Amino acid sequence: SAVISQKPSRDICQRGTSLTIQCQVDSQVTMMFWYRQQPGQSLTLIATANQGSEATYESGFVIDKFPISRPNLTFSTLTVSNMSPEDSSIYLCSVSSSRRNYGYTFGSGTRLTVV
Amino acid sequence: GNSVTQMEGPVTLSEEAFLTINCTYTATGYPSLFWYVQYPGEGLQLLLKATKADDKGSNKGFEATYRKETTSFHLEKGSVQVSDSAVYFCALSPKGSNFGNEKLTFGTGTRLTIIP
Numbered sequence: 507s508a509v510i511s512q513k514p515s516r517d518i519c520q521r522g523t524s525l526t527i528q529c530q531v532d533s534q535v536t537m538m539f540w541y542r543q544q545p546g547q548s549l550t551l552i553a554t555a556n557q558g559s560e561a562t563y564e565s566g567f568v569i570d571k572f573p574i575s576r577p578n579l580t581f582s583t584l585t586v587s588n589m590s591p592e593d594s595s596i597y598l599c600s601v602s603s604s605r606r607n608y609g610y611t612f613g614s615g616t617r618l619t620v621v
Numbered sequence: 622g623n624s625v626t627q628m629e630g631p632v633t634l635s636e637e638a639f640l641t642i643n644c645t646y647t648a649t650g651y652p653s654l655f656w657y658v659q660y661p662g663e664g665l666q667l668l669l670k671a672t673k674a675d676d677k678g679s680n681k682g683f684e685a686t687y688r689k690e691t692t693s694f695h696l697e698k699g700s701v702q703v704s705d706s707a708v709y710f711c712a713l714s715p716k717g718s719n720f721g722n723e724k725l726t727f728g729t730g731t732r733l734t735i736i737p
Contacts, residue, residue, distance in 0.1 A: 507667075512664075539724055539725075547729070547730075548710065548727045548728060548729045548730050549665075549710070549725075549727045551724045551725075554724060598664055598665065600665075600725070609653070609655055609667045609670050609714075610655070610667070610714070610725055611667070612657075612664045612665040612666070613664055614663060614664040615663070615664040615665075
């Protein structure tokens with residue numbers, strides 16, 4: 507299955523600033539998914555990123571707040587913009603394997619604290 | 622739409638106890654079902670999966686059987702260890718023509734603590 511390198515692993519940021527999270531995959535993948543995990547909660551999909559087109563956002567998430575880039579088939583970034591303490595969460599990227607039986611692989615996550 | 626209902630935690634067990642974490646789902650068609658585990662301070666790891674009815678996924682002593690008639694995918698382990706302490710997530714993915722490019726729908730997660 508694919509191996510994902512996600513960084514940074516954690517950061518503490520001031521409110522009003524922005525943070526860009528990067529995910530690098532060791533193989534080409536069609537779709538990359540960005541999830542948010544708020545403290546003590548389950549995972550919620552933010553958006554799906556397809557190479558060469560704009561990301562598709564889930565209800566409650568907008569491009570101005572969470573701009574996503576997908577410049578090629580192995581890399582994507584998620585930016586958390588104009589942060590507030592409510593954005594403190596773990597952010598994870600995920601890809602599906604090119605082979606059906608392997609399921610979905612997740613990055614190790616970025617633990618963001620906004621102060 | 623698709624949804625996953627998972628047994629609420631936290632669950633605390635003694636070492637070597639039997640574990641069951643319930644998971645039921647609502648979906649059109651026959652989705653693929655997964656259990657993911659999140660150890661403290663880490664990301665999600667795939668624990669096991671099943672892609673069709675009556676399939677049994679197994680890994681590290683954990684098992685779950687895809688039950689279409691009860692729309693369930695309960696996680697079980699016969700004898701838990703302290704190292705099994707983690708948060709466990711049940712999830713599904715629809716299996717349409719775009720399989721592999723569809724999002725996962727997660728349950729709320731169950732925090733498991735095993736005491737020596």
